[in-house]
Amino acid sequence: MKSINKNYKNIPGWGLDIDPENEPTYPIKNYTGDDHNRINYERSPQQPLTIEILLSTERPGPTAVFGTSVPPSGLSGAIRRYAFKHSEDRYRHWIPLILADRINVFEGLIDDIKNGHLPNLIKERGLAVEWKHNRAAVLKKAVFAALVGAALWASCKKRK
Amino acid sequence: MLAMNYRGPYRVRLVEKPMPKILHPEDAIVRVTRSCICGSDLHLYHGMVPDTRVGSTFGHEFTGIVESVGPWLQKLKVGDQVLVPFNVACGKCSFCKQGLYGNCHESNSMATAVGGIFGYSHTAGGYDGGQAEYVRVPYADVGPTLIPPEMDPDDAVLLTDVVPTGYQAAEMGGIKEGDTVVVFGAGPIGIMAARCAWFFGAARVIIIDHIDYRLEFAKNYAKCEAYNFKEMADPVIFLKKATDWYGADVCIDCVGCEAEGNTLQTFSGRIALMQAGAATALQWAINSVKKGGIVSIVGVYGPPFNLLAIGNVVNKGITIRANQSAPKRLMPKLFDHVLSGRLDPKGLITHRVPLKDVSDAYRLFSSKLDNCIKTVLIP
Numbered sequence: 001m002k003s004i005n006k007n008y009k010n011i012p013g014w015g016l017d018i019d020p021e022n023e024p025t026y027p028i029k030n031y032t033g034d035d036h037n038r039i040n041y042e043r044s045p046q047q048p049l050t051i052e053i054l055l056s057t058e059r060p061g062p063t064a065v066f067g068t069s070v071p072p073s074g075l076s077g078a079i080r081r082y083a084f085k086h087s088e089d090r091y092r093h094w095i096p097l098i099l100a101d102r103i104n105v106f107e108g109l110i111d112d113i114k115n116g117h118l119p120n121l122i123k124e125r126g127l128a129v130e131w132k133h134n135r136a137a138v139l140k141k142a143v144f145a146a147l148v149g150a151a152l153w154a155s156c157k158k159r160k
Numbered sequence: 161m162l163a164m165n166y167r168g169p170y171r172v173r174l175v176e177k178p179m180p181k182i183l184h185p186e187d188a189i190v191r192v193t194r195s196c197i198c199g200s201d202l203h204l205y206h207g208m209v210p211d212t213r214v215g216s217t218f219g220h221e222f223t224g225i226v227e228s229v230g231p232w233l234q235k236l237k238v239g240d241q242v243l244v245p246f247n248v249a250c251g252k253c254s255f256c257k258q259g260l261y262g263n264c265h266e267s268n269s270m271a272t273a274v275g276g277i278f279g280y281s282h283t284a285g286g287y288d289g290g291q292a293e294y295v296r297v298p299y300a301d302v303g304p305t306l307i308p309p310e311m312d313p314d315d316a317v318l319l320t321d322v323v324p325t326g327y328q329a330a331e332m333g334g335i336k337e338g339d340t341v342v343v344f345g346a347g348p349i350g351i352m353a354a355r356c357a358w359f360f361g362a363a364r365v366i367i368i369d370h371i372d373y374r375l376e377f378a379k380n381y382a383k384c385e386a387y388n389f390k391e392m393a394d395p396v397i398f399l400k401k402a403t404d405w406y407g408a409d410v411c412i413d414c415v416g417c418e419a420e421g422n423t424l425q426t427f428s429g430r431i432a433l434m435q436a437g438a439a440t441a442l443q444w445a446i447n448s449v450k451k452g453g454i455v456s457i458v459g460v461y462g463p464p465f466n467l468l469a470i471g472n473v474v475n476k477g478i479t480i481r482a483n484q485s486a487p488k489r490l491m492p493k494l495f496d497h498v499l500s501g502r503l504d505p506k507g508l509i510t511h512r513v514p515l516k517d518v519s520d521a522y523r524l525f526s527s528k529l530d531n532c533i534k535t536v537l538i539p
Contacts, residue, residue, distance in 0.1 A: 024479060024481065025481075027331070028259070028260070028328070028331070028332060028481075028483060028486070028489075029258050029259055029260055030258050030259040031258060032257060032258050034254040034257045034258055035254055035258070037254055038254070039253075039254070039265065041252055041253050041254055041257070042252050043250075043252065043253075043266060044184070044186055044250055044252065044266065044299070045184070045185060047183055047184040047298075048183070050183075053269055053270070053286065054269075054270055054282070055269050055270070056268075056269065056270055056271050056272050058272040059269065059272060062269040063265070063266045063267055063268060063269045063276070063285075064184070064250060064266045064267075065183075065184050065186070065187075065248070065250075065266070065267060065276075065298040065299065066267075066268075066269045066270075066276075066285060066286060067276070067282070067285045067286030067287035067288065068183065068286065068288075069213065069215070069216050069217070069282070069286045069287060069288045070213040070214070070215040070216055070282070070286070072213075076213075080211065083211075084270075088271055088272060088273055088463065088464075089464075090464075091464060093464075094210050094463050094464045097210035097211045097283075098210050098433060100211070101207065101210065101211065101212055101213070102207075104168075104213055104214045105167070105168035105169070105171075105214060107214065108167050108168060108214035108215070119167065119171075119173075120173075121171065123173070123519055124167055124171040124172060124173045124519050125170050125171055125519065125523065126519045126520045126521075126522055126523025126524065126526075127523070128520065129520040129523045129524050129527075129529060130523055130527055130529065132529075133524070133527075133529035133530050134527060134529055137527075
């Protein structure tokens with residue numbers, strides 16, 4: 001690594017207390033000094049950028065390989081693109097991503113219906129297993145939901 | 161091919177997806193033979209990890225048979241039976257060269273704070289995971305490891321994450337002979353960390369959780385003391401008393417962001433998402449460890465931050481050690497422990513579920529039904 005001060009080794013006392021044993025990352029990290037080469041290592045070839053991937057602003061460019069699971073799309077994709085304008089340090093990065101995740105759930109439902117697939121929410125949520133092994137909890141949740149629903153219904157009716 | 165498909169919090173299903181393709185000369189395609197649901201998959205399942213996109217396939221603990229290989233691969237060949245460590249690592253960057261395979265700098269374009277992980281949201285690189293019939297494995301000469309013929313396949317699949325993460329949790333604790341080690345969380349990782357603490361010379365291992373069947377399992381499997389924090393007025397006081405009012409030598413957080421036990425943490429972290437999950441276990445670890453003690457963290461916390469007693473870390477002179485584990489670094493040692501019979505990873509498996517029932521398997525594990533400790537999906 002280049003130092004701004006080329007003569008740093010001439011600073012009185014430089015290196016006097018170096019202790020190679022003082023290495024809290026041992027044995028997790030096998031210290032080789034490679035850190036000081038920074039990102040000047042031999043890199044694998046670049047995976048072709050055939051889909052849109054969102055890049056962290058804390059990197060100079062894409063990594064040699066990347067996942068192609070679900071490219072950004074729709075409203076959630078637009079929010080994600082906004083989020084990736086900000087560094088990982090900022091709330092402006094993470095909060096929009098959480099919002100995009102929630103919107104994405106509705107987009108998924110709309111896509112399902114568009115494709116003629118009505119999601120089986122009971123099956124997807126594994127409720128049959130919950131019913132088999134934890135019937136009391138399911139009944140408790142159902143009663144709670146029914147009470148909340150009834151209260152809302154009563155409240156709406158009263159306002160009318 | 162068939163693959164698990166995330167549809168939103170608490171909703172997954174099995175869908176037909178296109179076969180994965182070789183996208184890079186160092187890729188391989190692996191036909192999955194076993195794939196586990198990890199406790200950290202539940203953070204995705206519960207919608208706790210930002211940038212978890214609908215349509216993703218989870219799964220970072222899997223074994224399989226190499227189906228096809230990219231032109232640059234030299235070690236793997238078609239037909240090899242491999243276990244695939246959960247992290248995607250290039251083997252060439254400054255971090256990989258120093259054994260920090262969980263911190264690879266060439267596997268995650270979308271965040272610098274974490275390396276690429278199979279099936280673990282776009283925050284961890286956007287890779288599809290192994291809860292599928294087939295999976296694309298980048299840098300396949302680096303991570304995937306041949307399964308020795310004498311190794312049980314169920315042991316092999318747990319060597320992709322559970323065993324190395326539990327082992328490294330204990331290793332990072334810097335345990336000295338005679339130490340008292342407290343492990344928070346009696347899930348598979350916590351149980352493994354408690355078991356592995358003995359390898360490093362602990363004299364006393366205590367595990368803390370609130371689920372009785374898991375505590376009972378941990379007591380038998382890891383030969384440790386096990387206590388339910390719901391039966392204590394204050395877990396920190398309990399642990400201080402249990403250690404002669406001194407504090408534990410080492411505390412290990414194997415819980416992460418979905419901890420129970422503190423109303424403020426639960427509300428702000430798990431319900432309102434004002435912080436990166438509930439850091440209750442980590443708070444207890446910081447406050448239960450002795451002055452000058454070590455806190456080891458392998459529990460998963462999402463971004464951006466958590467509310468913690470950092471002042472106590474400073475004033476007590478605590479050393480915090482944490483990382484994603486590096487299974488590749490630990491593999492020779494762990495193979496030895498498993499093949500010699502000292503460690504029995506498959507003993508953690510309580511449920512084997514066909515991939516087609518993936519939504520039931522997630523619910524079973526998430527709700528801790530039927531005394532579930534570890535679930536393996538069989539494609």
